[in-house]
Amino acid sequence: xxxxxxxxxxxxxxxxxxxxxxxxxxxxxxxxxxxxxxxxxxxxxxxxxxxxxxxxxxxxxxxxxxxxxxxxxxxxxxxxxxxxxxxxxxxxxxxxxxxxxxxxxxxxxxxxxxxxxxxxxxxxxxxxxxxxxxx
Numbered sequence: 001x002x003x004x005x006x007x008x009x010x011x012x013x014x015x016x017x018x019x020x021x022x023x024x025x026x027x028x029x030x031x032x033x034x035x036x037x038x039x040x041x042x043x044x045x046x047x048x049x050x051x052x053x054x055x056x057x058x059x060x061x062x063x064x065x066x067x068x069x070x071x072x073x074x075x076x077x078x079x080x081x082x083x084x085x086x087x088x089x090x091x092x093x094x095x096x097x098x099x100x101x102x103x104x105x106x107x108x109x110x111x112x113x114x115x116x117x118x119x120x121x122x123x124x125x126x127x128x129x130x131x132x133x134x135x
Contacts, residue, residue: 067092067102 053060059076061069072087080087080095093099 061087061092061095063092069095 053071054074056073057075059079060073061076062071064070068091069088072084074084076087077084082095087095091102093102097103
């Protein structure tokens with residue numbers, strides 16, 4: 001009889017451990033489903049943003065704080081007659097001016113065209129650059 005009780009306790013312990021593992025797997029599964037939903041929503045929002053960005057009729061080029069192009073829209077690709085992969089990664093002076101160093105007016109932060117900075121973003125006027133279209 002004692003062997004049966006010991007076996008029953010062992011079986012009960014095993015069932016409880018299995019139940020705990022199943023409960024944890026259900027929790028993990030629920031978390032993964034939630035993460036998948038978040039990922040899908042982020043993907044949808046990104047596709048929507050890219051679609052809007054590329055639908056703009058005006059050329060848009062986004063640069064980092066070192067003036068390296070990190071993104072450009074389809075209008076910019078048409079304007080520069082280059083595929084996007086030949087635009088992204090270049091500096092604005094390589095793309096616009098065809099030179100390997102900043103134009104003198106951009107050197108040492110003395111740009112007359114640099115009108116405002118906010119964080120790592122800068123705004124430029126377009127006066128006097130390639131027919132007034134670029135700085």
